Amino acid sequence: MDALYREAILDHYKYPRHKGHLDNPDVSYFDHNPFCGDEITLELKIEHGVVVEAAFDGRGCAISQASASMMTEEIIGKPLEELKGWTKDDILDLLGIEIGPVRLKCALLPLKALKAGVWGIDDSDA
Amino acid sequence: MKSIEAIRADFPILQREINGLPLAYLDNAATSQKPLAVLQAMDDYYRLRNANVHRGVHTLSEEATTLYEGARGRIARFINAPSSKQVIFTRNATEAVNLVAYSWGLDTLKPGDEVLITQMEHHANIVPWQLITERTGATLRYVPLDPQGMLRLDLLNELLTERTRLFAFVAMSNVLGTINPVAELVARAHGVGALALVDGAQSVPHLPVDVQALNCDFLVFSGHKMCGPTGSGVLYGRRELLERMPPFMGGGDMIREVRLDGSRWNTLPWKFEAGTPAIAEVIGLGAAVDYLTGLGMEWAQQREHALVRYAMEQLERVEGLRILGPGPEQRGGAVAFTLGEIHPHDTAAILDAEGIAIRAGHHCAQPIHDFYGIAASARASFYFYNTFEEIDRLVMALDKVHSVLGI
Ligand SMILES: Cc1ncc(COP(=O)(O)O)c(C=O)c1O
Numbered sequence: 205m206d207a208l209y210r211e212a213i214l215d216h217y218k219y220p221r222h223k224g225h226l227d228n229p230d231v232s233y234f235d236h237n238p239f240c241g242d243e244i245t246l247e248l249k250i251e252h253g254v255v256v257e258a259a260f261d262g263r264g265c266a267i268s269q270a271s272a273s274m275m276t277e278e279i280i281g282k283p284l285e286e287l288k289g290w291t292k293d294d295i296l297d298l299l300g301i302e303i304g305p306v307r308l309k310c311a312l313l314p315l316k317a318l319k320a321g322v323w324g325i326d327d328s329d330a
Numbered sequence: 331m332k333s334i335e336a337i338r339a340d341f342p343i344l345q346r347e348i349n350g351l352p353l354a355y356l357d358n359a360a361t362s363q364k365p366l367a368v369l370q371a372m373d374d375y376y377r378l379r380n381a382n383v384h385r386g387v388h389t390l391s392e393e394a395t396t397l398y399e400g401a402r403g404r405i406a407r408f409i410n411a412p413s414s415k416q417v418i419f420t421r422n423a424t425e426a427v428n429l430v431a432y433s434w435g436l437d438t439l440k441p442g443d444e445v446l447i448t449q450m451e452h453h454a455n456i457v458p459w460q461l462i463t464e465r466t467g468a469t470l471r472y473v474p475l476d477p478q479g480m481l482r483l484d485l486l487n488e489l490l491t492e493r494t495r496l497f498a499f500v501a502m503s504n505v506l507g508t509i510n511p512v513a514e515l516v517a518r519a520h521g522v523g524a525l526a527l528v529d530g531a532q533s534v535p536h537l538p539v540d541v542q543a544l545n546c547d548f549l550v551f552s553g554h555k556m557c558g559p560t561g562s563g564v565l566y567g568r569r570e571l572l573e574r575m576p577p578f579m580g581g582g583d584m585i586r587e588v589r590l591d592g593s594r595w596n597t598l599p600w601k602f603e604a605g606t607p608a609i610a611e612v613i614g615l616g617a618a619v620d621y622l623t624g625l626g627m628e629w630a631q632q633r634e635h636a637l638v639r640y641a642m643e644q645l646e647r648v649e650g651l652r653i654l655g656p657g658p659e660q661r662g663g664a665v666a667f668t669l670g671e672i673h674p675h676d677t678a679a680i681l682d683a684e685g686i687a688i689r690a691g692h693h694c695a696q697p698i699h700d701f702y703g704i705a706a707s708a709r710a711s712f713y714f715y716n717t718f719e720e721i722d723r724l725v726m727a728l729d730k731v732h733s734v735l736g737i
Contacts, residue, residue, distance in 0.1 A: 208679055209734055217735070240675050240691060241705020265673035266735060310675065 216270035233321030242268040246317040272314040340365040351685030354720040359711035371617035401616025410540040415598040418565040423531040424454040426550035426565035429578040431458035441467035448473040479506035479655035494524040501533035506655030507664040538627040558618035562611035579604040630714040634663040663712035674708040684727040
């Protein structure tokens with residue numbers, strides 16, 4: 205089958221991890237990709253500058269939704285400082301596939317939401 | 331009549347393989363493929379006759395001018411225009427709509443005037459009117475859709491009034507496939523004293539179009555969707571209107587006389603063709619029109635009708651598949667659909683792995699998707715060179731999409 209839809213991606217798409225909502229999240233950010241209609245809401249709970257819980261909700265293509273599922277799994281337990289430095293390569297490493305320019309936007313939507321949501325977070329209680 | 335195999339052999343790209351499988355090109359509403367005759371006409375121009383048009387007195391320039399103007403004549407005959415002076419070359423249908431909007435619209439529209447378009451327009455026939463009505467203070471109104479993907483013509487009496495200056499509408503929707511009753515809509519527009527602009531981007535490539543029978547004031551279309559090259563498009567206009575309209579762009583070729591204190595315009599059609607035109611592309615479009623005429627547009631329409639009818643029958647059997655738009659009798663060769671909750675991008679990507687090219691997205695017609703409450707759709711669109719086997723492959727591949735992504 206097409207390398208884009210390798211087993212791990214399909215698994216995260218069909219059985220998304222951390223899909224849903226958190227009670228009283230510290231961060232809640234909605235982002236979407238108007239050209240293809242991918243949508244995600246990313247929610248985080250932060251303690252001492254570390255992501256302790258993460259959830260997402262959304263609709264869209266397998267790549268965007270699998271990327272959100274993989275990313276939420278990965279960021280839990282990570283300090284925000286580290287996550288702010290994440291780039292597209294970190295997401296592509298998670299997905300484990302090569303993506304052409306058109307689908308790249310889908311793959312990076314969750315990271316975009318993370319960065320936009322985290323930016324401006326008052327994590328002074330850390 | 332040529333066999334389909336022989337017709338397909340005219341299109342070099344149709345021999346291509348994608349991911350090790352024969353290409354099934356089902357994205358013709360986006361752009362069509364080009365036959366050898368078109369490629370050769372452009373190649374011949376560049377190899378043997380390349381020169382600027384309307385300028386030199388040398389042999390090459392005369393040959394180039396003859397070819398360029400010859401193409402205009404062939405295109406005029408193709409749409410049955412009374413005169414080739416009424417055929418203006420643009421880059422594409424979009425530029426042709428903009429030409430009318432900026433020349434006729436800016437000059438004519440005033441606060442209180444209305445421009446009527448429809449909810450099934452391509453963005454090319456929406457955005458220019460949004461821009462121009464905003465600048466002139468005129469009002470833009472829309473004919474809504476019904477759930478079958480047909481225009482709500484029952485509302486036309488209210489929407490088309492003595493305030494309407496222009497009714498601009500698509501002859502065939504690039505998403506819903508809907509074929510609108512063009513001649514009837516033109517007559518309704520004229521009935522209230524409005525002009526009628528027809529977006530023929532999807533109709534001119536796919537069915538016989540006769541501007542005199544339709545009686546439209548303007549018709550726009552793109553060469554690249556009808557076997558011609560990109561960069562070639564056409565505005566047809568009624569003679570008196572074109573004569574009265576001010577130029578759209580200024581520059582060389584569109585003037586008769588330039589003095590420092592003012593200029594006089596060239597006659598039609600050159601008044602609207604500023605600067606060096608897309609000479610090779612127009613020559614290519616002339617060859618495309620010859621090719622289509624050779625096949626016969628009636629034949630092309632019937633062939634596509636048979637393909638669409640078969641495709642719709644087969645697609646309806648795919649689990650969860652919902653076709654947007656009317657049944658095969660009221661539509662042309664574009665079939666947009668959704669597949670349950672599966673995102674169209676995933677559908678198109680998995681089909682691509684099977685060598686099948688379809689489009690996924692909003693197809694430059696967001697208002698239609700808003701109407702159905704969806705962000706995007708997948709679309710298979712046919713041309714006369716497509717085959718029933720390609721449709722079978724499409725349906726089998728869609729079943730595969732289910733087995734890969736089905737939740
Ligand atoms: C109905 C319709 N109108 C206008 C256009 C615009 O054509 P172009 O992009 O060649 O200007 C298209 C192309 O997709 C179309 O399908």
